[in-house]
Amino acid sequence: MDEQTLIKTSLLEIFNNNGYRDFARMTQRDFEHIGEQLRLKSGILISATTIKRLAYGEFSRLPQIATLNAIANYFSYKTWQDYKADRIKNEPEIQPASKGRHKFRLTYLSILAAVCILAGIYMFSTTKRTVKNAGKAAFSFQKTTSNEIPNSVVFSYNIDQVQADSFFIQQSWDKNRRVKIDKNKYTLTDIYYEPGYHIAKLIANDSAISEVDVSIPxxxxxxxxxxxxxxxxxxxxxxxxxxxNGSLGLTVAQLLANRIEVNKDKRYHYVYYPDQREVPSDNFKFKTRLRMREVRRSACPYIEVELYCQRSFMILRSTTKGCAHEALVQFGEQVMPGLDTDLMSICFDVSQWTDIEILVKNKITTVKINDKEVHKTRFVTDTKYLTGLGYISNGLCEVDKTELIGLDGKVMYKNDF
Structure with a gap:
């Protein structure tokens, strides 16, 4: 199997894992969803356009190594080379026939068998997607602990009148957290390992037939x-x-005290999720002053500011100008990775104190760095209310001040530390 075929095959497998059986019917939003799954697994965002192009085989040369590594990370491999070597090693060998006619016959029969198998899988999966009486399902939850992390949640459900082949409860975006459930049973206790605002789904076959919002402040x-x-x-x-010294942050000594292996490449999260949600995500102002200190040497140190919404994320990932391909801007459905967007304007020396301001007014977003406007965009998604904020880095952030305030004056968070 050559690398181009492996790329396409791997993407099709990722689509299938996320419930997309026929990628020819996928929408732009579906490809964006796949990009988000890759980002969550690898920290690398591939644009929807790039994913679509690779899936259709519309490339004459191999993608950038960051793109290949993101695909490999999805399958729990550290690098593309490790993933490729393992896939090729496990690919069944076909011994060449002694005569050209036999080789042709073997190839023809192999192709015919593969086509028949794929056709059967497609017909089976198409039939399997049929769900009846979805509206008769019941789905709710109750937290059994306060705001502790990890947090146990008891889901109550009733699928007795729903007709489908299989049922699951998925606690958030992560399909690995999907748990199979059965009829004539009505509760499932699950654990949330991260705080935040999660959307749990009741799934019949490949379709989400009911959703509930689970807040873990x-x-x-x-x-x-x-x-x-x-x-x-x-x-x-x-x-x-x-x-x-007037700054929010952690130290390497604290990491070691918590038995964190500081020699490994990690993302360090500082997050804050309040109980109440009063600031709309389409009209607010966020201001912060920050820098980062390296834990281990990195060619591309970065700081990622995330504003979490009831629906979707708002992300500004800044890094040094030499690593602009690692930068990222996301507001609602507008996802702009540095791989295929010029984000040089949001890049700076992340080791130095820097002022960042994000103003969102009627879904028009303006980003300023050190009082200079560097980015502007508009989004249309109804992201509802802000649910939290976070600082993420491959080093340790230091935050001198933070304020997140609605344009109506309501304060979600404000602190000069």
Missing amino acids: TNGWFFYAIDNMANYTPEYIKADQFVT
Whole structure:
């Protein structure tokens, strides 16, 4: 199998894992969803346009290594080379026939068999997607703990009158958190390992037939680390003191005290999720002053500011100008990765104190860095209310001040530390 075929085959497998059986019918939003799944697994965002182009085989040369690594990370491999080597190693060999006629016959029969199998799978999956009486399903939840992390949630459901081949409850965007459920049973206890605003789904076959919003607030700042490659298990960081010399932040000593392996490539999260949601995500102002300190040497250090909404994310990932391909801007449905967007204007030396301002007015977003306007865009998605804010980096952020205020004057968070 050559690399171009492996890329297309891998993407089709990713589509299938996310419930897209026929990628020819996928919409732009579907491709954006796949891009988000890749980002969540790898920290690397591939644009919907790039994913679509690769899936259709519309490329004459191999994509950038970051794109290939993102695909490999999805399958829990650290690099594309590791993934490719393992796939090729496990690919069944076909011994060449002694005569050209036999080789042709074997190839023809192999292709014919593959076509028949794929046709059968498609027909089976098309039939399997049929769901009846979806409107008769019941789905709700109750938290059994307060705001502790991890947090147990009891889901109540009734699918007795729904006709489908299989049923699942998926606690959030992560399909790995999908749990199979059965008729004539009515409760499922699940665990949330990360705080935040989650959308749990009741799934019949491949379709979400009901959703509930599950809020897991933090009662203040919450800290954790995640391996940057092929692992999405949080490592909690307990810190009694996290404000030093007028700045919010952690130290390497605190990481070591929490048995964090600082020699590994990790993403360090500082997040804050309040109980109440009063600031609309289409009219607010966010201002912060920050920098980062490296934990381990990195060719591309970055700081990522995330504003979490009831629907979707708002992300500004800045890095050094030499690593502009790693930058990212996302507001609602507008996803602009540095791989195929010129984001040089939002890049700066992240080791130096920098002022960032994000103003959203009637879904028009203006970004300023050190009082200079560097980016402007408009989104149309109804992202509803802001649910939290976060600082994420491959080093340790230091935050001198933060304020997140609605244009109507309502304050979600304000602190000069």
